[in-house]
Amino acid sequence: NAGVTQTPKFQVLKTGQSMTLQCAQDMNHNSMYWYRQDPGMGLRLIYYSASEGTTDKGEVPNGYNVSRLNKREFSLRLESAAPSQTSVYFCASRNSGGPQQFFGPGTRLTVL
């Protein structure tokens, strides 16, 4: 069991470029989440997916889009990156039967 995996681990973009962060889980979880982590602000929820085929906005969705491709995969897209999106991005998943979320190792994104 790999748990939750994320690619890439590191990325540097120029303002205006686009990219997709990939996330996959092998625990057969229904729910998946995308967070960003910024110094002094903890983790903030960007988007979440309660189940395959559904997605909803979290606390800070502006500038992002998501796709729940199938039960395993949940991707986050930046269409036109901005320096304010420099952050560490974490994907997480959860089994519907329990409160615990399982986190991936994170993607460190820098937008110049």
Added chain:
Amino acid sequence: GNSVTQMEGPVTLSEEAFLTINCTYTATGYPSLFWYVQYPGEGLQLLLKATKADDKGSNKGFEATYRKETTSFHLEKGSVQVSDSAVYFCALSESTTGFQKLVFGTGTRLLVSP
């Protein structure tokens, strides 16, 4: 809305010292409470949890008790080790439209020196 407040860090201790990291929350209803730990360069891992008032979560020598009367969930450890150096996040679960989400505190960095 719901929120979690943690003490500012960093917390700097010598090995074998006693640790307390304060966490208080504001919530409607009775959320589950969590402590997550983030070691350098890694994602968050669940350290312990409590799902109802007066429950005590414990793991790896860490403990926290769900106190409804003081809306607190303070993290404690009797004797810290250098390997405990990490960032600790307190969190609560909230359910909106029947879906569970976590609300995190800002994190507290712990530095333990030999």
